Amino acid sequence: MAELKFFTERLKLRLVEMADLEAIHLLHHLAETDQYNTLGIPKDLEETYVIVDGWINDHLKRTIKNYTFAVELEKGGFIGLISLKLSSSKFNSAEVWYKINVDHWNKGYATEAIQAVIRFGFSRLTLHRIEAGCAVENLASIRVLEKAGMTREGRKRQILPLKTGWMDSFEYAILDEEWKA
DSSP states (O other), X not given: OOOOEEEOSSEEEEEOOGGGHHXXXXXXXXXXXXXXXXXXOOSSHHHHHXXXXXXXXXXXXXXXXXXXXXXXETTSOEEEEEEEEEOOTTTOEEEEEEEEOGGGTTSXXXXXXXXXXXXXIIIISOOSEEEEEEETTOHHHHHHXXXXXXXXXXXXXXXXXXXXXEEEXXXXXXXXXXXXX
16 A cells, blocks of 8 residues: 555644554553543553554555554654544445544644544545544543534433443534535
8 A cells, every 4th residue: 555644734644553553552551541432551562563453454455444543743753543434335434533642632633633534534535424423521522523623413322331431422423515615
């Protein structure tokens, strides 16, 4: 597969590489970024390796269904992850998720990264719809999704198995015609 990367005003997004392993492992171990995470904290570097290896293998397939990008500052330095997971071609949609290192919160990076992935999804992949879910107590992610232009469509009850127990999720989406407007 050809190298896939794109830039925003302040960020570089590129497909994850095995060289990102330790940075991803550290990201997954931050308590703040794990609070609303359903993946859980990998117990060791080997467990993180298996996750990253799966993402890399997804990128090697003829038809990529799961894009996982490293988010870096334009001047260098890994600050997080963002992923676009495609549905079946019949629905022509995808789900976005992201995780940004707590040291880089409240600077607009998550919104900027999501907007870039939305642009990629609609302009390059010609998707019809992009969705995201977010824990109802995750006020920061709610703001990020809404700033990125997504609309809250509903609430799923007790769908997220978090360390604190089952939690509801708000469901967000943006349509290609809304993005073009």
